[in-house]
Amino acid sequence: MAINSFKFMSKTLAESLKVWPYVDTKAEPIPWTPLKKQLGECRVALISSGGLYHREDTPFDMDREKQEPLWGDPTFREIPRGIKQDDIRTAHLHYENAHARQDYNCMLPAAVLEELFTAGEIGGITDYHLTFMGYQPKPGVFMRETAPRMAERLIEMGADLVLLSPG
Amino acid sequence: MTPLQSVRGAGKRIMEKRGLSTICLTQMPYVTEKIGVPRALAVEFPFGMIWGRPGDHETHLLIMKHMLQAVQEIISPGTIVELTLRWPDDLTALRDWFPKEPPPWLTSPEKVQQMMDFIQHGNPLE
Numbered sequence: 001m002a003i004n005s006f007k008f009m010s011k012t013l014a015e016s017l018k019v020w021p022y023v024d025t026k027a028e029p030i031p032w033t034p035l036k037k038q039l040g041e042c043r044v045a046l047i048s049s050g051g052l053y054h055r056e057d058t059p060f061d062m063d064r065e066k067q068e069p070l071w072g073d074p075t076f077r078e079i080p081r082g083i084k085q086d087d088i089r090t091a092h093l094h095y096e097n098a099h100a101r102q103d104y105n106c107m108l109p110a111a112v113l114e115e116l117f118t119a120g121e122i123g124g125i126t127d128y129h130l131t132f133m134g135y136q137p138k139p140g141v142f143m144r145e146t147a148p149r150m151a152e153r154l155i156e157m158g159a160d161l162v163l164l165s166p167g
Numbered sequence: 168m169t170p171l172q173s174v175r176g177a178g179k180r181i182m183e184k185r186g187l188s189t190i191c192l193t194q195m196p197y198v199t200e201k202i203g204v205p206r207a208l209a210v211e212f213p214f215g216m217i218w219g220r221p222g223d224h225e226t227h228l229l230i231m232k233h234m235l236q237a238v239q240e241i242i243s244p245g246t247i248v249e250l251t252l253r254w255p256d257d258l259t260a261l262r263d264w265f266p267k268e269p270p271p272w273l274t275s276p277e278k279v280q281q282m283m284d285f286i287q288h289g290n291p292l293e
Contacts, residue, residue, distance in 0.1 A: 003249050005197035008213040008260050012279060019286055022176070022201040030203045030244035031183035039239060047178070050215070069271035069278050070285055094270045095215035096263060103221030112228040121235070135270070137285065139177055140292040147178040151185040162182055163234060164191040165217050 035161065042160040043124035044117075047150070049134030050100060050107040050167040051092030053077040060091040060133040072135040074142040076150050078128040079108065094135050095167050107165070126157040134167045176202030190238045192217055192230065196247050207247040208237045212254055213264035226252070 006014040035042065051060050060073040079088075088104045090097040100107045108129060116122050130150050136142050154162060176199070179189045183205050193199040194217055196209040210217065210230060219226030230250070237248045254260045272282045 002251075003194075003196050003209050003211045005195040007211060007257070008194075008254075008264055010265075012273065016282060016286060017195070017198060020198075021286065021291065022198070030205055031180050032205050032244045033183050033186050033188045035188045035238060039235060066271050069274075070282065070289075093266060093268075096266050097215070099216050099221045099263070105227050106216045106218050106221045106223070109218045109227045109231055111224065112231045115228065116231065116235070137272075137282070138289075138291055138293050143177045143181065143292070147181040148185070150178070151182045151187060154182070154187055155185065159187060161238060162187050162189045163231075164179060164189060166191075166193065166195075167214060167217075 037123070037160055039122060039161075040120060041123040043126060043158050044113060044122050044161045044163060045126040045154050045157065045159040046108055046110060046113065046129040047162060047164045048108040048129070048131045048167070049165075050095070050131065051090050051097075051133040052079060052100060052104060052108055052131045053089055053091065054079060054083065055087050055089045059089065062091050062093055065093060065135070070137045072137060073133050074136060074139070074146050076130055076132040076146050078153070079110075079131055081110070081125055081127050081129070082114075083110070092133050092135070092167055107167070109165075113163075123160075124158070126154065126159050128153075128157065130154070176204050179204045188238065190234055190241075192234060193247070196249065199247055200245075203245055205244050206238060206241045208234050208250065209247050210250045210252055212252075213260040215264045 057077050065071055090100050105111050113125055117125050179191055182189050190206040191204055193207050193209050194212050199207045218230055233250055272278050
């Protein structure tokens, strides 16, 4: 593997990531849904775990995390297609938010997706993209409730393909 | 970032099981490989700017095109395609991605220890 996964992080953070108890992929096969259509016919959705939200929506709860550092807000938000930069807010304590506040496309690349749709390279875009706050030390609620709800919401919007990116 | 990684994996697995095709962008293929996600594209970019710098439309588009190409080409679950793109200035990246105030769990040696104890002995699914 040529990429250094720990290149930009402190020793403490890197060490914690190396010992984290990850899913045992040998116990359960990796799920697989083949792409059912040509890309030019697929409706595409974006998901970011960067803590982005619409300015009129409820922010991810950073106050509680400050009180309970092993807790992270497990809910998700919807970002309307075509949202303007001024309507985007961020609530995530684990990366520098200033860049996304300047141009949210460095976290949720909606602009280039629109271009590819106009060029006919993808078949459509969902009415909303989805976001959550990716710091989840105890991801039980996220796994049991949030992720299945997000999946249902994407199916409701007719998504064929979901592109996910981290904070 | 620690737990985020495991959540990312969980979310994708749940969506893929539900019948959605997924691909993720990752700056940590070391972790992505352990989690086992259906398809991934890896890029050595810092947190907070995984698609490129603010306003760097050209890089956002380039990564998106690679991602859509990877979706069509990957035929085996767990495949990670690595991009050869590199962040131009490592020192700037180190300075720029980390928040001005450290995350709550990193604010004292006691809190770091609390996290380490949890990683070793806690139940992440509680």
